[in-house]
Amino acid sequence: MNAAYRKSNLFGKLKLNVVETGLLVFTVESLWSHRGDPGPLGQESSNALMKERMASGRIDFSQTISKDVSYELRVYNRDSRQHYYNPDGYLLIDDTHHVRSLGVELQGNFQLWGRSPFTIGLSYRKDDVSSTNLGDVFRVTKSAYIQDELEWKGGDNPIGLKGITVFPAIRADDYSDFGFNVSPRLGIALVFHDHLGLVLKGNIGRSFQAPTLNDLYWMEDNFAKGNPHLKPERSANFDVGFSFSRNMPLVLRGSVAYFANRFQDKIQWQPGAGGKWSPQNVGTARTRGVELETEVSTSDGRIVAGGSYTYLIAQDNRGRTLLYRPKHSLSYSLSLASRGISLRFEGRAVGRRFYTVANTKWLQPYTIHNIGVRIQGRMMAVDFGIHGRVENIFDVRYQQVADYPLPGRRWSLRVDLSI
Incomplete structure (x- = not known):
């Protein structure tokens, strides 16, 4: 079947209070994986394989200069x-494919002269891609x-309005290639x-999304390949809704929101010749729908239950449903915690999803459930955490991408140590 998969991962984090009001955090991670690439059903490959190696490092420094000024720096x-x-x-x-990314981000948070807070941010990133079948390309962002x-107090008024807050924001991006x-x-x-x-709330805005390096230059394998001819994705976005929170014997929270988005040159991964996936610009597309969320918990937070539901209509300019966009999706969670031990149940149900542009074929709905346990404690000046998890506990057979069955029941165990 050529579906063997081996993976190792090493993660480390070190926190230092280098100054009284500043925190320095070092984070390193390395990953190695070796997996078979069986290909889609009907076009199996018994010997194809993919090897991956990744190493990353990050330095975060945050400092509160005064009660009105703070900043965060990341490299x-x-x-x-x-x-x-x-x-x-x-x-x-x-083929080999090598991607190197280097970046720096700076964010300042200010609340001067008694006014409302505002945030300013700057970032720089350079990505270099070197590939045997693509050559060398780079991007600077x-x-x-x-x-x-901007906040106004409501004062006394017949409708009980406590206040109004307006959040204006603007972002500028300069891509070397777009x-x-x-x-x-x-x-x-x-x-x-x-x-x-x-709380009644709403947002309106525009966004610009350049194709990612994976969209453009994904190394071709049995499953997919990139598309270096993609255009940027542009969209106009709108949402409106309300949220509530009430403390009874239990804490009850919830929200309802309606959203609508219009896309130009939307980027969508879809199958091409031979079933191989590649991103394409759809042209004009629209999405709209409703999101519902609710959560109930005890006042001490030891028992928390929540759920969410999304109704989605996602169509291109010819009225065809976009690929892999279910009309109905539902999720739930239940967490129980006591004395360093916590148990979590969760699950999700996903409706029918079309996987052909003409909407002639679709994947059947599925429902899966997971369970996890976490034990935290301290021993000999070392904080430890043991995390166990079983995914898809009822061993449901399902697909998120057509002709690529996902594994059934999966087990995992993780141990964290903090000195």
């Missing part, structure tokens, strides 16, 4: 290498953004005095 580096080998095709494939909060673009956004929240903790 990161990531090195990823892939080697794909397939002797089963018409031609031998032996420079970004800046600012967000403000040019300069500005994305504005405006949000508003109306807070009421009532016993439900009612």
Whole structure:
């Protein structure tokens, strides 16, 4: 079947209080994997394999200068290498793919002269791709953004309005390969005095999404390949809704939101010749729907139950449903905690999803359930955590991508140590 999979992962984090009001955090991670690439049903490959190596490091420093000024600085580096080998095709494939990313981000938070808080951010990132079948390409991304909060107190009024907060924001991105673009956004929240903790809120804005390096240059294997001819995705976005929170013997929270988005040149991965997936620009597309969320918990947080439901209509300019966008999706969770031991049940149900552009074929709905346990404690000045998890506990057979069955029941165990 050529579905063997081996993976090792090493993760480390070190926190240092280098100054009284500052925190320095070092994070490192390395990953190695070796997996068979069986290909889609009906086009199986018994010898293709993919090897991956990844190493990353990140430094975060945050400091509170005064009660009105703070900042956060992040510097990161990531090195990823892939080697794909397939002797089963018409031609031998032996490709390597190397991606290096280096970036820095700075964010300042201010609340001066008694006014509402505002945030300013800057970032710089460079990505280099070196591939045997693509050659060498790079991208430099420079970004800046600012967000403000403008608040007015409601005072005494017949509708019980406690206050209004407006959130204007703007972001500018400059891509070396896709040019300069500005994305504005405006949000508003109306807070009421009532016993439900009612908040009415809404957002409107525009966004610009350049194709990711994976979209453009994904190394071709049995499953997929990138598309270097993609255009950027642009969208206009709108949402409106309300949330509430009430403390009874139990804490009850919930929210309802309606959203609508219009996309130009939306990027969508879809199957091409031979069933191989590649991203394409759809043209004009629209999504709209309703999201419902609710949560109930005890006042001490030891028992928490929650659920969410999404109704989604996602269509292109010809009225066809976008690929893999279910009309109905549902999730739930239940957490129980006591004296360093916590138990969590969760699950999700996903409706029918079309996997052909013409909407002539679809994947059947599925429902899966997971369970996890976590034990935390301290021994000999070392904090430890033991995490056990069983996914798909009823061993349901399902597919998220057509012709690529997912594993059944899965077990995992993780141990964390903190000195």
